[in-house]
Amino acid sequence: MISPAQTAVLARLHLQVTRRLDGLLQGDYLGLLPGPGSEAGESREYRAGDDVRRMDWPVTARTTVPHVRLTEADRELETWLAIDASASLDFGTARMRKWDVALAAAAAMTHLTVRGGNRAGALVCTGDGVRRIPARGGRRGAQSLMHAIAGLEMRPGRADLGELFDGLMRPPRRRGLVVIISDFLGDARSWQRPLSRLAVRHDILAVEIVDPRELELPAVGVIEVADPESGQVHEVDVTERLAGAYAAAAAEQRAEVSGTLRSAGAAHLRLSTDRDWLLDIVNFVAARRHRHNRRAEVR
Known part of the structure; x- marks a missing residue:
């Protein structure tokens, strides 16, 4: 069950997504990831x-x-959301938390795909296990899916993305769309192989959620930092040298994530807590449709 406040947030989110996406993107079966069907x-x-x-x-x-x-193009598309709901997403230093952006992205992706007989379901990792939400179609099915996702409680522990991706292979399904929503923290090698196996059968869209403070730190001296996944607290003296090393390490880690996603053939969308996430989604989908139409004209 979700609280009345969460219900109100989901209602506002639905209106925002519906009005802006329907106004800027006219849905069709080339849809979210334009390309050939099966x-x-x-x-x-x-x-x-x-x-x-x-x-x-x-x-x-x-x-x-x-x-x-x-x-x-398939006339009935089954979309599965693979959502990382571990404690690391309960963080944000800009407009909102990373989890708020992840929930908004899930709502937008569901809205873009669950129409015309299409269905959407989800596998959500909350840090201590994976919860499966069966795929359903129609507007009510989409609303039920979002309420189920919003009602899940984050728990300490790191999401096992490899286990999450393997869960989408059982039972075997016809070709469809998998939308991965995560901050992709940790070692990319732990989920590289499961993602490659998943990409053989499904189209993959990876939505990476980031916060500005994960990419760089200001040199402000001694600060107290806490790991939301383990609960450990440390005092760190953020000097100019440490801030530079931190930014370099963060850039290297994000480049590794991008390279791993690209090698698996996944489309990659990055959303940040300090940007207009809905405008970024619109620009991403419109750019992919434009590239697809250009290739079709060339051929």
């Missing part, structure tokens, strides 16, 4: 740049000319 269509001759994994070998053998199999 339903088999007609064949055509191979052109430079085509994905060789879509080669139509029977037609190629009959005609002795390389052909590729076209696909049609």
Whole structure:
């Protein structure tokens, strides 16, 4: 159950998402991640740049000319949200907490996908285990999903993203969309392989949630810092030298996350607690649609 205050927040969030997204992005089945679907269509001759994994070998053998199999956009899309709700997201030094941005991103992604018979479900890691919320369709299903996510309680402990990604492989599902929402703190090597396996079967969108103080620290002298996942508290003397080393280490860690996501073929969207998250989502989706349409015109 969620409190009346949380219910009011979700209602305002729904209105904000609906008004701005519907006004700026006209939804269709090219949708959130434009691209080919999984339903088999007609064949055509191979052109430079085509994905060789879509080669139509029977037609190629009959005609002795390389052909590729076209696909049609799926009319029913199943979207799964893989949400990191560990204690590290209960942090924010700008407009809001990282968890507030994560919840808003989940609402926006659900709104963009759960229409026209599409369904959405979620796997949420709260730091001490993974909670599965079954996929449902329609507006009521989307509202029920968001209420279930908002009602979960963060607990101490670090999210095991590898376990979260493996959970989306069981049971096997038809090709769909997986939206990962996390701050991706920790070692990327622990979830690189599970993500690559997941990306073989599904389209992946990774939404990275960051806060400015995670990227750099001001040289303000001695401060007290607490690890929300372990509860440990430390006093740190933030000198100019330490601040520079911290910024370099943070940039290296974020570059590792970006490289790991890119190597798995995942689309990558970064949202920050000090920016307009909804405008960033709109710009991201519009840019991807524009690139997709440009490629289609070239072909």
